[in-house]
Amino acid sequence: MLTLNFLRENKDFVIKRLRVKNFDATGILDTILSLDASRRELQTRSDSLQAEMNRVSKEIGALLKNGNRQEAETAKEKTYSLKEEIKSISVRLEAIEDELRNEIIKLPNLPHESVAEGRGADDNVKYREGGKIFELPDNALPHLDLIKKYDIIDFDLGVKLTGAGFPVYKGKGAKLERALINFFLDEGIKAGYTEVLPPIVVNEDSGFGTGQLPDKEGQMYHVTLDNFYLIPTAEVPVTNIYRDVILSGENLPIKNIAYTPCFRREAGSWGAHVRGLNRLHQFDKVEIVQIAHPDHSYESLEEMVNHVEGLVLKLGLPYRIMRLCGGDMSFTSALTYDFEVWSAAQKKWLEVSSVSNFESFQANRLKCRFKDKGDKQTRLVHTLNGSALALPRIVAALLENNQTDSGIIIPEVLVPYTGFDKIS
């Protein structure tokens, strides 16, 4: 959510920047600015009426103390109309504030000045790449077949227990999953992240704080009886740790890492291209989150990109890093890097991480602020997060890329975690 102050002072700039995201903000901004003007007018009127009310009330108190009952009664008469007027203004004010908020949350975050224009994924810009794309022999199998061949993940059993998209990991498949989680966590901790293990269901306030609510409730599983939501990513609980807090500048950046299962309803998009591990309703992910000083958040972003790159490199997967164009970026993001790994049997790039700087967009919703030493004013922090990493597609790529006639070779860095070096 952009701040009202900023919108008030930068209308044309906002319109111009949002064009990069193919978003026309003109109408919304006009509405916002006119609502804001009425809001301030009502606020001023209400404040002065309240001041008058307070003054008279004090007077009544003093009169009663001195035993002037008669005068006190006269003064009371005066308050009745004041009271009514204040009430009617506050009702209107509340309505306008609601309306204003509803308009403001329609505006996406401004893309960073370096973000390229573009309509969709085809316009993303390659930022870096590594590893070699290689050809597999003709008899190479896609991961779904490998999974069946070695009996390490059972989709049908998941259907029995829950439904499509809830796989059951078995034997070495389960161990591999757990190994990856621990490997990712340990690498993050080594890089200075503090681990948290948060709840995986959250309340409405948390959903709002990170921007899933009110718009995207369809993407989340909703526990209606308690009005909780299953998290689509650890970003939600972890970032919301810092909701409604004022941090001190010297403690920034705060770096957290968390493993959680993630749940996505992902209505639509079924079919052959999402078979196997490519898209699931429940999957495992290790997430890194930073709460950064606005003057240094892009250094944090760079650091996070480097961290994720290190993970992919250690796993030996061919990868490329894309800078998303305006049209492909999320509503909340100012700058996003997507990581894609090469899945050799499917012959396609799989997105395994998305690392973003949200600048103060989330922070404004979260009311997460900080104060630099000596400063009187609070400022909004910048929030960033990235997957490090999302597991299923990593597993898919590892299985496909590392298949041999005698089995699937486990990357060396994982062997201490799996306890085996081959799935056969």
Add this chain to the structure above:
RNA sequence: GGAGAAAUGGCAGAGUGGUCGAAUGCGGCGGUCUUGAAAACCGUUGUCCUGCUAUCGCGGGACCGGGGGUUCGAAUCCCUCUUUCUCCGCCA
């Protein structure tokens, strides 16, 4: 799940209808003293909205867990929700 008690500033903790944004202590910040530090002493110390001001700032309003009510006036009384604690029950 049943019964009771409570929720106040960064923390501890006073405050049961007016002069309370809120005593006091601790902590934090600034200063005096000191070669330096500690101690002691003095001062200062929240958030949000809004008006004026180029800025420092000054004025007004709101905020004592959330929401609602009573009253001229609410931290204080009433209702409701949430959370915490104690006892009982159940339990990984």
